Amino acid sequence: MIEIKEATKVYSNGTVGLNKINTTINQGDFVVIVGRSGAGKSTLLRAINRLHDITDGEIVINGKSLTKANGKQLREMRRDIGMIFQNFNLIKRNTVLKNVLSGRVAYHSTMRTLLGLWPKADVDLAHDALNRVGIPDKAYVRADELSGGQQQRVSIARALAQEAKIILADEPVASLDPLTTRQVMDDLRRINQELGITMIVNLHFIDIAREYATRIIGLRDGELVFDGPVEDATDEMFTQIYEREIKKDELLGV
Amino acid sequence: MNENTIKKPSKVKSTLTTLLLFLLIWGSAYKTDSTFEELFTGIPEIISLLREMIPPDWAYFSYITPEVLITIQMALLGATFGAILAIPLSLLASSNIFVSPWIYQTARFILNFLRTIPDLLLAAIFVAIFGLGLIPGVLALTIFSLGIIAKLMYEFIETIDPGPLEAMTAVGANKIQWIAFGVIPQIAAQFAAYFLYTFEINIRAAAILGLVGAGGIGLYLDETLNFLEYQKTTSIILYTLVVIMVIDYITKKIREKLL
Structure with missing residues (x-):
């Protein structure tokens, strides 16, 4: 459950971005x-x-x-919390699998993620995520070789691998x-x-x-x-x- | 009618600039006692020197080969150490990686300071500290390479796509993971290209470091000039030229493949 209470955002130039938003x-x-x-x-x-950051509210x-x-x-x-962007925001030079696995970094120690020592469960999770968005065969392709729609599905798979709620x-x-x-x-x-x-x-x-x-x-x-x-x-x-x-x-x- | 005619822009400024430029050149020539007259009267001497320089001493080529190889090794070591040190420094100097001006301005100040010291001066300082030999040469080239690579890199890092960085923030990555997953893949190829470019510049720099006793072929250059063995000097110049051209060509080809 997300509770947004009186959320207000005023930019440094005085523009009001959000004005007392309340919703659940x-x-x-x-x-x-x-x-x-x-x-x-x-x-x-x-x-x-x-x-x-909001400037007021919670x-x-x-x-x-x-x-x-x-x-x-x-x-x-x-x-x-997974996030999907208009421009996909993938690492273009990396493989699709590596992009999906990057959703897992916050679960492991810095050292382990830097060395790329992903547990087998994580790799399975990444393949499952790609399966769910219908591109299991693209796992080892470089991200920039995919079409726009496929790239957006990779970014959805990244959010899935993240086990976002x-x-x-x-x-x-x-x-x-x-x-x-x-x-x-x-x-x-x-x-x-x-x-x-x-x-x-x-x-x-x-x-x-x-x-x-x-x-x-x-x-x-x-x-x-x-x-x-x-x-x-x-x-x-x-x-x-x-x-x-x-x-x-x-x-x-x- | 006259009000509508467009006035020709005043030429005073450009005239004064040209005048000032001439004054500066003339002043410099006067102060340093260099005259065209001297240049002309010197021509026969130049020609006789060139005559003494040819033909090159062919036998000398094989004699200096080990020294040329050492020069290349110095350049490579300097570029490698410089590149390694440049990684943290260029990240610190990038305003999109470390948002605080305290961090990136300090890093840039250090970089600018390092870059103002000429490589020969660096070598002379290190010779004074460590004595004659290769180590001061390699150290001088390390600092020299660090200055070049870090400066080029942070300017490049500031142009990378912020999208993947935002994505890494969103997945909950810490700063190191954020850099490793969001920044490094975007800059790795460019980094390798700048490393090769610096290696190539280092060869040129390394060739003369011997003049101040910091090892390499420059030592022989100095020696042959002092002993008036100009044919050997020609051999060294030719040899260095060939090596630079070959490495220039190879690194250019690799750089093209990289990017």
Whole structure:
């Protein structure tokens, strides 16, 4: 369970990124955060694993305060939160397997990970993760030899190998074509349903958001303007979140 | 009408710059007593020296071969030690690895300081400390290589893709794991290329370190010049030239393959 209490982010130049966000996300939710660009979607997502620090308020994950955690505590909390990025953020020159195994570093001593002495259980876990995203045969291929969709699946496998309980995905399909978009979103949904991993996804395609989310959070200028089950997110609601009619490029339409 | 005509930019600044430049050159020549006249009257002497230098002493080539090999070994050792020391120093000097200005500015200050000392001066200092021989030469080349590699590396490290670094932070890696998994794979090939480049520069530097007694072929260069054995000097120059060209070619080919 993620409890976000009065989370506020004010940048050093005075811009308000998040304004007193209050919400609770339950284990197993598939949450999609929507809003115009600059509404604070990415800031909110990155506050949940503290890639960005909030300036006021508190975030509590499964009873432990993320905001107050430091050093080792913070690294252990991050270990339980996987992250998927728009640009995949893989080490391009390394093999797919090594990229997936890099999700395991926080479980072992520094020396062991530096020498690459992964326990057999970890290697099995990595292969399982690749199997789950449908690319078991790519384990020993260099990451930059894969297509965009395949690279995004490697990054999903990395989050799986991490044995994360929560996965944050920041515009995971923004650099993919419509067909691969569906495949990657299907992967995320399957993982959410089969493994009960909480999904928090930023999306700018409204139709995709409606199709996959169980719950929608709408942000406007850093404020939470909608938070409810997907059935309640009507066209009028989206128009309010976006402060205008929905445009064509906000629909994937496939 | 006149208000609309664009005024020609003033030429005062460029004229003054040119004038100042000429003044500086003339002043330097005056102070150092170098005149064109001297250059012209010196021509016959230059020609006679060149005559004395050819043909090279062919027999001398095999005699100096061990010394040439030692010079190459010095260059290689210096580049290797310098490269090893450059790894931590270049990471410390990169503002995207260590965000605190206290750390990276201090590291950069040390680097800049090391780079201001000429290699011959370094060698002379080490000769004074350790005595004549190879060790001062290798030490001088180590510092020299460290300065070059660390400077080039930290400038490169600051341009790497921040994405994988963010990903490693997100999985809960500690700082060392973060560097080993996020940074090193992105810089390894470039590091190897800079190492080879430095090795190549080191050969040139190593060839003259002997002038201050720091070992290598430079010692013989000094000796033959002092004994007026100019044909042997030519042999040394030619030999060094060939070695530099060959190593230049090889390292260039490897660098192309690396990147």
